[in-house]
Amino acid sequence: MSRSGLNASRVLVAMVAVATVVTLSWCAQSQPGKSRDGTVPATTAATPSPTATRTGGTRSAHRPVTVVGIGDSVTAGSNCDCEAFVGLYASDLAAARGMKTASVNLGVGGSTSADLLTSLTQPGALRDGVAKADILLVTIGANDLTPLEDRQPSGCTATCYSPLVERVGHNVALIVGAARAARPGHPPTILVTSYWNVFQDGDVGSAENGASFQSWSDLLTRAANEQICGGAQRAGATCVDLYEPFKGDGSRDPTSLLAPDGDHPSPMGHQLIASTLLASTPLPLP
DSSP, X not given: OOHHHHHHHHHHHHHHHHHHHHHHHHHHHHSTTOXXXXXXXXXXXXXXXXTOOOSTTOOOTTSOEEEEEEESHHXXXXXXXXXXXXXXXXXXXXXXXXXXXXXXXXOOTTOOHHHHHHHHTSSSHHHHHHXXXXXXXXXXXXXXXXXXXTSOGXXXXXXXXXXXXXXXXXXXHHHHHHHHHTSTTSOOXXXXXXXXXXXXXXXXXXXXXXXXXXXXXXXXXXXXXHHHHHHHHXXXXXXEXXXXXXXXXXXXXXXXXXXXXXXXXXXXXXXXXXXXXXXXXXXXXX
């Protein structure tokens, strides 16, 4: 073989060798799930960016937690001339948990559980507001019992008022379900409160209604609270008791926590409600 032929052969052999090395290297690196030493590495989920927006209707990392309050005149802050517990709770939540919050108060004076349920199951401002809630605060049911306010206690025992309070509990469960349905992709954390008294209490209640009526309204309130909490819990919400914070075992005078009408919370009462709700807020937050 001539020198030029020998050189050509050597070049050809070298090219084949290089091609083989490149091919083997490419094959080793291109096998999915394999590391360079041939082992299978553990699967690691990608860590999302802290600023990323989660999908499925959930809250973005930097959007405030939205607190929405619905219910009756207690939620609305009637007869107090003060900030109602909805806004106070949102502020306390922000301070305690180190987060941004926003609040919307959709309480309506005089609202019954049937009224609230109707508003939640029909298109409108209330349903739209609830659909934006990360945390929903619900206080409802006392106005359902106003037909009993003119009854003489001796003429309305448990047999008399049980159908009304049971209807309240039934409606509360439906309200919780409707609130979740308003935002199915991201149902809110729902806190449902009970009452210290469904009628007047403290000095005003005693002066205007008498001891006998106050004792009866206390029994009625306890029965209503049991149904409210039962309905909330059956539907998967958290029940927040307000009877004990206001009245202890029933012997504590709640006058300082009530507005001059003896029916609605005072500024101190609203702050107590906000603090009680905060202590009952489950983790993790939405």
